[in-house]
Amino acid sequence: MANLKEIKRKIGSVKNTQKTTNAMKLVSSAKLKRTEELAKRSRVYAAKLTELLNEIAQKMQQSNANGIDNIYFKDIQNPKCVDIIFITADKGLCGGFNSQTIKRTRALISEYQSKDVKVRLRAVGRKGIDFFKFNHVELNDEIIGLSASPDFKEASEFISEVAESYVNGTTDKIILVHNGYVNMITQEIREDQILPVETSKLELNSVSTSELEVEPDDDDTLLDALVKRYVEYTMYYSLIDSLAAEHSARMQAMDAATKNAKEMVKELNVKYNKARQEAITTELIEIISGMESMK
Amino acid sequence: MELMKLEIVTPNGVIFDSEVKQVNLPGSEGEFGVLAGHATLVSLLDTGVIVIDKEDGSEVAVAINSGYVKVDEEKTTCIVDGAVALSGNDSDLAKALEAAKELLKKAESSATAIASAVSKVEQIGKSF
Numbered sequence: 001m002a003n004l005k006e007i008k009r010k011i012g013s014v015k016n017t018q019k020t021t022n023a024m025k026l027v028s029s030a031k032l033k034r035t036e037e038l039a040k041r042s043r044v045y046a047a048k049l050t051e052l053l054n055e056i057a058q059k060m061q062q063s064n065a066n067g068i069d070n071i072y073f074k075d076i077q078n079p080k081c082v083d084i085i086f087i088t089a090d091k092g093l094c095g096g097f098n099s100q101t102i103k104r105t106r107a108l109i110s111e112y113q114s115k116d117v118k119v120r121l122r123a124v125g126r127k128g129i130d131f132f133k134f135n136h137v138e139l140n141d142e143i144i145g146l147s148a149s150p151d152f153k154e155a156s157e158f159i160s161e162v163a164e165s166y167v168n169g170t171t172d173k174i175i176l177v178h179n180g181y182v183n184m185i186t187q188e189i190r191e192d193q194i195l196p197v198e199t200s201k202l203e204l205n206s207v208s209t210s211e212l213e214v215e216p217d218d219d220d221t222l223l224d225a226l227v228k229r230y231v232e233y234t235m236y237y238s239l240i241d242s243l244a245a246e247h248s249a250r251m252q253a254m255d256a257a258t259k260n261a262k263e264m265v266k267e268l269n270v271k272y273n274k275a276r277q278e279a280i281t282t283e284l285i286e287i288i289s290g291m292e293s294m295k
Numbered sequence: 296m297e298l299m300k301l302e303i304v305t306p307n308g309v310i311f312d313s314e315v316k317q318v319n320l321p322g323s324e325g326e327f328g329v330l331a332g333h334a335t336l337v338s339l340l341d342t343g344v345i346v347i348d349k350e351d352g353s354e355v356a357v358a359i360n361s362g363y364v365k366v367d368e369e370k371t372t373c374i375v376d377g378a379v380a381l382s383g384n385d386s387d388l389a390k391a392l393e394a395a396k397e398l399l400k401k402a403e404s405s406a407t408a409i410a411s412a413v414s415k416v417e418q419i420g421k422s423f
Contacts, residue, residue, distance in 0.1 A: 042306050042307070044308060044309055045304050045305065045306050045308075045374065048302075049374055052363060052365050152306060212336070213334060213336040214336070215322055215323065215324050215338035215339065216339060221339075226363065229363075
């Protein structure tokens with residue numbers, strides 16, 4: 001009988017878990033919708049900004065024989081120091097979402113370290129911070145809360161600091177790693193080089209656009225401001241992208257958990273019925289054998 | 296009068312996208328107006344007010360904190376950080392005016408630019 005009670009209790013607890021995971025799934029899907037909308041709206045801005053940067057860069061390249069002579073466009077062959085920014089979630093329970101980012105970051109670290117490049121880590125999100133702290137890896141910067149609610153001002157403050165260390169020469173390269181959103185069921189690790197701006201990535205088609213007038217007259221002022229904005233916005237957009245991916249990953253994980261719980265309840269029910277049947281049979285045998293012995 | 300396409304994009308999405316007659320922009324080197332067929336131009340935008348002459352003759356003002364503008368023969372694209380459109384009926388307009396002033400005051404720009412933009416916004420508020 002003790003066994004029966006045990007099983008019943010277990011069924012109850014699994015059912016409770018199922019309720020929780022199902023609720024979490026619903027919450028995530030609602031949040032995903034909101035984040036997706038946000039991403040969609042900011043994508044237009046990002047696209048326009050990149051387009052403008054393309055054109056200016058193209059113009060500068062045409063007017064200058066040895067490529068673009070600007071600190072943000074320097075092509076450094078042998079970087080001495082690399083800053084890696086990686087974005088993880090503040091919370092867990094989202095499948096392999098965080099561990100994928102961490103895995104890629106670690107691969108990057110060891111890749112650069114094998115080339116004798118100094119690596120500085122900047123972490124956004126509690127999960128990533130916890131992981132590297134646990135493994136006694138030094139972090140240069142840690143931000144909690146930004147990945148759960150991306151804020152343009154905070155994001156730009158954070159990235160400006162990093163960009164500054166690039167401008168004054170402390171670091172030669174800035175890489176951003178995050179888990180991006182593809183669709184409801186897929187996430188994809190994205191690795192972007194933020195600075196220097198990769199000229200190969202910009203579409204520098206040789207077709208000359210008509211004479212481009214620039215105001216203020218000094219190309220660098222405009223380009224500097226534009227690159228700065230571009231960097232800030234890339235950071236912000238990555239945060240949104242990462243948040244959308246986080247919600248979709250969590251939705252998936254919770255969906256799987258709910259399904260598993262359902263399966264488990266089913267199995268436990270069968271077990272419970274079997275145990276009950278067994279108890280009845282034993283009881284019956286006891287009664288019958290008692291009657292037999294009285295004859 | 297020839298029309299041109301005007302697009303105003305903010306981080307929160309596209310806030311204006313239609314055919315217009317003329318647009319006045321607060322460039323960093325001074326205010327300037329753009330008509331259809333303008334030569335290709337890229338400029339920084341300072342804190343100020345964008346005034347749009349719409350197809351039907353009505354005027355729309357948009358307060359911005361900073362941004363860029365890219366003009367070519369058939370299209371003008373403004374990429375701005377923050378913008379508040381000053382239009383709508385009275386109660387909406389009052390709210391928009393407040394929001395616009397708030398936005399302008401927070402902008403990281405020279406005091407004179409902000410002051411002139413704020414006074415412009417106030418003027419628009421009175422003219423309605």
